[in-house]
Amino acid sequence: MARLLDEVGGCTVVRVDLFAGTAWHYARYRPGHPHVFLKDLVERLRLDGAGRLLDLGCGTGQLTIPLAAHVAEAVGIDPDPGMLAEAEQQAREESIANIIWRRGTAENLANYVGHFKLVTMGRSFHWMDREQVLTALDDVVDVDGSIVIASDGCLVRPTTP
Numbered sequence: 001m002a003r004l005l006d007e008v009g010g011c012t013v014v015r016v017d018l019f020a021g022t023a024w025h026y027a028r029y030r031p032g033h034p035h036v037f038l039k040d041l042v043e044r045l046r047l048d049g050a051g052r053l054l055d056l057g058c059g060t061g062q063l064t065i066p067l068a069a070h071v072a073e074a075v076g077i078d079p080d081p082g083m084l085a086e087a088e089q090q091a092r093e094e095s096i097a098n099i100i101w102r103r104g105t106a107e108n109l110a111n112y113v114g115h116f117k118l119v120t121m122g123r124s125f126h127w128m129d130r131e132q133v134l135t136a137l138d139d140v141v142d143v144d145g146s147i148v149i150a151s152d153g154c155l156v157r158p159t160t161p
Contacts, residue, residue: 051117
């Protein structure tokens with residue numbers, strides 16, 4: 001979920017249009033998540049076709065689409081309508097019909113009703129208000145649920161070998 005903070009009249013304004021117009025290229029050229037990672041996730045979290053998935057900052061569905069087969073329902077949320085349209089097209093091409101695509105931000109989870117067995121954020125958490133999102137997830141994640149932050153780097157160290 002792309003955010004760019006600007007100062008306007010003494011107020012911080014969040015722009016969510018940083019990736020506008022890039023969805024087609026993003027879907028085709030941004031590296032996906034490795035199959036071995038996805039397989040490990042399904043096994044470790046015992047994703048058996050039940051439960052719900054919430055993918056925050058879903059972009060073109062790089063986590064939502066491959067994980068949808070392992071849950072009853074998936075919800076992908078992203079602020080960019082182009083990303084969501086591309087994600088919907090990708091899912092349609094793969095005949096995946098259990099995904100709901102919603103325009104929005106992770107910081108506004110109160111707008112989404114229900115609980116989720118799994119919440120994912122793939123290469124998007126660094127764009128979010130981390131404390132606000134993690135606090136909001138307390139009311140959204142099932143008691144036995146999980147949160148997965150999939151990134152190319154380490155969240156606690158500046159660089160990863």
